[in-house]
Amino acid sequence: MFTGITFQTLDAKGRVTLSQKFRDELGESFYVTSGFDNDFRSVQIMSCEQFNRLLSQIRELPARTALQLQYVLISPATEVSANAQGRVQIPQALRDSAKLKKDLVVLGMDTRVEVWDKETYDEFMKKQMQESFDDALALLRL
Numbered sequence: 701m702f703t704g705i706t707f708q709t710l711d712a713k714g715r716v717t718l719s720q721k722f723r724d725e726l727g728e729s730f731y732v733t734s735g736f737d738n739d740f741r742s743v744q745i746m747s748c749e750q751f752n753r754l755l756s757q758i759r760e761l762p763a764r765t766a767l768q769l770q771y772v773l774i775s776p777a778t779e780v781s782a783n784a785q786g787r788v789q790i791p792q793a794l795r796d797s798a799k800l801k802k803d804l805v806v807l808g809m810d811t812r813v814e815v816w817d818k819e820t821y822d823e824f825m826k827k828q829m830q831e832s833f834d835d836a837l838a839l840l841r842l
Contacts, residue, residue, distance in 0.1 A: 701725075702725060702808030702812060703808040703810075704807070705808075706719055706805075706807075707818070708804045708805075708815075709803060710790075710803075710804055711737065713789070714756075714792060715788060715790070716783065716787065716790060717804065718788055722745075722806075722808065723786055724811055725747070726746075726782075727747050727748050730748060730779070731745065731746055731748065731751040731762070731779055732744070732790055732791065732794060733773050733774070733777035733794070734797060734798075735770055735816075740799055740816075740827075741791055742817075743795075743797075743798045743815040744812045744813065744814050745788070746815075748779070748813040750812060751777065754773070755774065755802050756820040770832075776785070776791075776797070792833050798815070798817060798822060800815065800816075803818040804816065805817075805821040
């Protein structure tokens with residue numbers, strides 16, 4: 701399970717450093733692809749096992765829905781590995797889509813890791829706190 705938040709910098713070659721804990725859980729090679737949110741774009745990173753599980757679930761959906769998700773999640777996916785310094789190359793198309801600049805937020809999200817531009821992440825979290833946090837807490841019955 702991926703948990704935790706780190707603040708990283710995108711280097712000049714489009715690489716981000718992942719923590720040793722994340723790299724250990726992801727395995728030797730893993731996938732980077734588009735994030736799930738259309739309004740607030742990010743990059744998600746998942747193990748080959750998790751990516752294949754997602755792919756299997758998409759294949760089970762009705763054809764039109766499956767095709768839409770394939771364009772958004774499967775087509776841009778790239779299998780990558782971390783270098784000796786723990787840096788991962790994020791393909792240019794994904795960097796552009798997520799508007800990744802220099803300052804990044806890397807967060808563990810249970811079965812995947814997300815990489816956000818810090819400004820976008822801050823806007824997203826502000827919206828989450830305003831719109832859905834109270835409703836979500838109510839569902840948990842704390």
